[in-house]
Amino acid sequence: MGHPANRAEVPAAGVRTPLRGNGEGATLCPICRERPLRGAQTACSPRCRARRHRQRQDEARRARDAEVRALLLTAQESIEAARRRLED
Numbered sequence: 519m520g521h522p523a524n525r526a527e528v529p530a531a532g533v534r535t536p537l538r539g540n541g542e543g544a545t546l547c548p549i550c551r552e553r554p555l556r557g558a559q560t561a562c563s564p565r566c567r568a569r570r571h572r573q574r575q576d577e578a579r580r581a582r583d584a585e586v587r588a589l590l591l592t593a594q595e596s597i598e599a600a601r602r603r604l605e606d
């Protein structure tokens with residue numbers, strides 16, 4: 519008594535062994551798609567978490583590159599328009 523059962527959602531080890539390679543009954547790790555997630559995990563291991571972090575950084579860098587490329591294109595168009603005006 520006096521101990522709230524606030525860990526009820528975390529299954530004890532070995533309570534249920536989800537099938538491998540089959541998402542039924544368990545959410546598989548979205549990074550390796552091999553091991554199931556437990557409790558509130560979003561990655562099965564620190565390794566997978568690091569991998570996802572790297573992937574997100576890659577995506578962020580790619581998005582930034584695309585933005586810079588669009589700005590450069592706009593700048594280039596402005597420069598070409600200005601030069602054309604001077605040549606006329």
Ligand SMILES: [Zn+2]
Binds near residue numbers: 547551552562563
């Ligand atoms: Zn994983």
